[in-house]
Amino acid sequence: MKNLWNDDTAEKLVADYAKKGVGRDLALRVYTTRLLGGVPQLVLHGGGNTSCKIKATDLVGDEWDVLCVKGSGWDMAVIEPQGLPAVKMRALLKARALDKLADEDMVALQRANLIDPSSPNPSVETLLHAFLPHKFVDHTHSTAILAIVDQEDSKPLVKTVFGSKMGYVPYIMPGFDLAKAAADVFDADPTVEGLILDKHGIFTFGDDAKQAYDRMIHYVNVAEEYVAENAKPKAAKAALPAKLATPASIAPMLRGAVAVARGEGRFDRMISDFRTSDAIVDFINSAAIADYAGRGVSTPDLSIRIKTGPMAVPAPDADKVGDYKGVIKSHVDAFAKEYRAYFETNDALDDVKRTMLDPMPRLTLVPGLGMFGHGRTLKDARIASDVGEMWIEAVRGAEAVGRFHPLSKADLFPLEYWSLEQAKLASNKPKPLTGQVVLITGGAGAIGAATAKLFADNGAHAVVVDLDAEKAAEAAKKAGNNSIGVGADITDPVQVRAAFDKAVAVFGGVDILVSNAGAAWEGRIGELDDALLRKSFELNFFAHQSVAQNAVRIMLEQGTGGVLLFNTSKQAVNPGPKFGAYGVPKAATLFLSRQYALDYGTHGIRSNAVNADRIRSGLLTDAMIASRSGARGVSEKEYMSGNLLGQEVTAQDVAQAFLHHALAERTTADVTTVDGGNIAAALR
Numbered sequence: 207m208k209n210l211w212n213d214d215t216a217e218k219l220v221a222d223y224a225k226k227g228v229g230r231d232l233a234l235r236v237y238t239t240r241l242l243g244g245v246p247q248l249v250l251h252g253g254g255n256t257s258c259k260i261k262a263t264d265l266v267g268d269e270w271d272v273l274c275v276k277g278s279g280w281d282m283a284v285i286e287p288q289g290l291p292a293v294k295m296r297a298l299l300k301a302r303a304l305d306k307l308a309d310e311d312m313v314a315l316q317r318a319n320l321i322d323p324s325s326p327n328p329s330v331e332t333l334l335h336a337f338l339p340h341k342f343v344d345h346t347h348s349t350a351i352l353a354i355v356d357q358e359d360s361k362p363l364v365k366t367v368f369g370s371k372m373g374y375v376p377y378i379m380p381g382f383d384l385a386k387a388a389a390d391v392f393d394a395d396p397t398v399e400g401l402i403l404d405k406h407g408i409f410t411f412g413d414d415a416k417q418a419y420d421r422m423i424h425y426v427n428v429a430e431e432y433v434a435e436n437a438k439p440k441a442a443k444a445a446l447p448a449k450l451a452t453p454a455s456i457a458p459m460l461r462g463a464v465a466v467a468r469g470e471g472r473f474d475r476m477i478s479d480f481r482t483s484d485a486i487v488d489f490i491n492s493a494a495i496a497d498y499a500g501r502g503v504s505t506p507d508l509s510i511r512i513k514t515g516p517m518a519v520p521a522p523d524a525d526k527v528g529d530y531k532g533v534i535k536s537h538v539d540a541f542a543k544e545y546r547a548y549f550e551t552n553d554a555l556d557d558v559k560r561t562m563l564d565p566m567p568r569l570t571l572v573p574g575l576g577m578f579g580h581g582r583t584l585k586d587a588r589i590a591s592d593v594g595e596m597w598i599e600a601v602r603g604a605e606a607v608g609r610f611h612p613l614s615k616a617d618l619f620p621l622e623y624w625s626l627e628q629a630k631l632a633s634n635k636p637k638p639l640t641g642q643v644v645l646i647t648g649g650a651g652a653i654g655a656a657t658a659k660l661f662a663d664n665g666a667h668a669v670v671v672d673l674d675a676e677k678a679a680e681a682a683k684k685a686g687n688n689s690i691g692v693g694a695d696i697t698d699p700v701q702v703r704a705a706f707d708k709a710v711a712v713f714g715g716v717d718i719l720v721s722n723a724g725a726a727w728e729g730r731i732g733e734l735d736d737a738l739l740r741k742s743f744e745l746n747f748f749a750h751q752s753v754a755q756n757a758v759r760i761m762l763e764q765g766t767g768g769v770l771l772f773n774t775s776k777q778a779v780n781p782g783p784k785f786g787a788y789g790v791p792k793a794a795t796l797f798l799s800r801q802y803a804l805d806y807g808t809h810g811i812r813s814n815a816v817n818a819d820r821i822r823s824g825l826l827t828d829a830m831i832a833s834r835s836g837a838r839g840v841s842e843k844e845y846m847s848g849n850l851l852g853q854e855v856t857a858q859d860v861a862q863a864f865l866h867h868a869l870a871e872r873t874t875a876d877v878t879t880v881d882g883g884n885i886a887a888a889l890r
């Protein structure tokens with residue numbers, strides 16, 4: 207572990223913050239907090255915390271001794287001074303005399319003593335920071351430290367590795383009791399430079415920011431060196447199939463298996479993030495991987511991310527990939543069953559009212575390939591993968607010097623179901639399309655881009671496919687929510703397949719198809735060049751078939767239903783003069799939509815069409831509007847609003863119709879008209 211302290215950078219930050227009225231101590235607290243937070247081997251995504259004891263003035267000018275401690279919801283890597291709320295020390299120190307303090311009361315006490323009442327909640331480890339006398343206190347969940355403390359009998363090993371300079375605190379759940387126990391260990395020997403918390407992590411402290419940070423890096427290095435020098439030979443490897451299936455071929459099966467069934471064909475889906483490297487595969491290929499996974503998480507706060515631990519599945523044989531769906535399903539079922547038992551057993555121990563979280567794994571280890579992080583959003587799935595990488599490091603280290611023996615699941619339970627965490631989760635309401643992936647063709651056009659944005663705003667991740675890769679990327683960026691752009695000529699089946707492969711690689715699968723791309727050619731049908739009509743069929747019919755086929759292939763692997771949505775245009779039901787080259791294939795596409803509804807309804811796959819007309823887009827440009835309205839002797843406005851409602855219809859209106867179809871769970875084989883009312887094109 208490298209010591210990243212740099213005098214010049216530190217002084218520059220102090221000078222920059224001085225201009226904003228932030229004092230030297232708090233500026234340096236921000237500096238080393240970021241140094242620690244930027245190293246995944248120390249802390250991950252909101253884990254860990256730091257503090258410093260300074261003076262602060264309240265609104266009426268009274269000066270207080272305060273503890274500036276990391277606030278909940280802040281990530282150490284990007285902390286700002288306001289991420290370290292100031293709490294009055296006097297009340298915190300008085301709390302040490304109490305015999306007990308409930309979690310809710312502890313939070314209330316901390317909040318009641320904030321200098322700024324709009325601050326985030328101070329860390330759950332606030333009291334531990336307060337009870338230690340040092341000006342600077344640093345806390346991480348270092349993987350090297352976890353290798354030492356995740357042992358059945360870690361106390362003698364801690365003594366061997368760290369000697370008497372570090373205090374040893376037996377495992378207690380974070381909160382008041384842990385703070386008191388840690389302070390007692392310190393008081394018993396105030397010469398220690400830090401504390402090792404069994405099954406949890408490490409605290410170091412110092413009189414200044416550099417001393418506390420230097421000690422953290424030093425003791426992490428001591429642990430790393432011990433592991434390196436005392437490592438046993440690596441464990442035996444599992445036998446792998448001669449030919450492994452690809453991650454893309456198993457991702458949709460896995461994504462389907464971990465979706466939470468809500469009954470009657472409804473699912474809460476997850477996004478899967480595939481992660482691999484030589485180090486990941488080398489570890490996951492161990493013959494004992496299922497055993498390691500079953501033992502649990504390397505430090506308790508990981509349970510918020512990967513529950514009771516990862517799920518290991520067998521390596522997928524390329525020659526038996528058809529059977530693999532059943533293999534995955536049986537492993538997910540077993541994981542969920544065990545999770546339910548874990549909940550029921552531990553929940554029954556007291557009469558606290560708890561709601562069970564979904565029982566699905568958040569991290570799947572696949573020998574030979576790598577691992578999949580699962581989450582309701584891509585961000586959560588990636589966090590699960592990040593956590594997986596650090597779990598591997600800690601377990602590898604623990605197995606190298608002994609036997610990985612983390613906190614028992616019974617002791618983990620109160621933390622996973624900590625009342626304040628549960629309240630946080632309950633307030634985190636999903637959006638209507640959270641967990642779903644939508645692939646949109648013609649995605650950079652007016653309708654496609656509006657649809658991508660609307661779906662992303664409703665929680666979906668969009669895969670924006672367009673002939674123009676750059677514009678696709680631009681539309682995806684505008685849509686937001688980690689949407690991606692893919693350049694593809696969808697009249698080429700190879701490129702269509704590649705676009706779907708990309709969707710699977712990034713998100714794990716596809717749930718909604720918006721088959722929207724199209725182009726119009728003019729000419730009287732009897733005199734039409736045959737090649738032109740065929741060209742139109744390629745884009746306005748066969749490309750729809752090609753994308754629908756790929757979507758259905760993935761949806762069947764997932765087994766969680768899905769929606770196919772086709773932009774068929776008013777031409778499909780009401781031909782316009784000289785528009786046969788466009789209307790005839792669109793009419794075929796309308797029937798294509800119905801055919802899919804008929805053939806795949808039993809698999810929960812719905813298929814609907816949107817029949818839009820006269821939308822400003824690449825098909826109906828401003829120049830065309832000017833020319834057509836001029837030819838008819840009406841204003842552009844009259845031309846665009848020439849419908850029963852007398853209102854212009856926009857790309858946004860079409861996007862709304864697609865969204866309606868994505869959400870209308872009992873609607874299939876339907877056509878929705880978005881044309882402001884055109885009685886000649888009204889469907890029977």
Ligand SMILES: [Zn+2]
Nearest residue numbers: 254345406407
């Ligand atoms: Zn901690």
